[in-house]
Amino acid sequence: MQPPEDSPYLESIALIRTLPCLAEPGRIIVIGQPSRSLDDVLPYLATLPDVITYDPQQGALTFRRQRGFLTLYPDRVYFTQVADVEEGLALLGALVEAINATWAERAALAPARAARRAPRMMDVWSLLPQTNCKACGEPTCMAFAVALIQGQRTVDECTPLLTDEALADRRATLQAML
Ligand code: SF4
DSSP: OOOOTTSOSOSOEEEEEEEEOTTSTTOEEEEEEESSOSTTTHHHHTTSTTEEEEETTTTEEEEEOSSSEEEEETTEEEEEEESOHHHHHHHHHHHHHHHHHHHHTGGGSOOOOSOEEOOOHHHHHHHSOOOOOOTTSSSSHHHHHHHHHTTSSOGGGSHHHHHOGGGHHHHHHHHHHO
């Protein structure tokens, strides 16, 4: 059952998992599960500043944060480069407030319906393993990032990203970005 029109969109986003953040050792990735699907609010959130990519078909929206990224799917949210669980919980709480505030203002917003892709090279590079292992045939991860942005390579050609389950969220974020 849908909540009444004027009630907050979300009650909460539960922290369901953390992973080591390989982009910045010592930091973590925080994964949250919203109390309601984000399907309806994503087109409004996609009108906010700092959107890197929006894929309305897959329901994937990524924002650049001051440090790291925030990626939202209808049933999951991912914060990268988070200091600790305490900061993760604060970020999830702030995200609930931002989602509810955006939903409350939706009458004044034109929902985004078109895909948007504006990744920067450093954004792409920061999501790669950064080991320069050369398995993709490029001399460095930076060279691979350039080739990805130019559409000459695909994300799955980075073998570590394809095979290491710990990197699954980064793969998904990159695929949504590119
Ligand atoms: S395979 Fe991936 S980790 Fe290895 S150099 Fe290429 S982009 Fe970097």
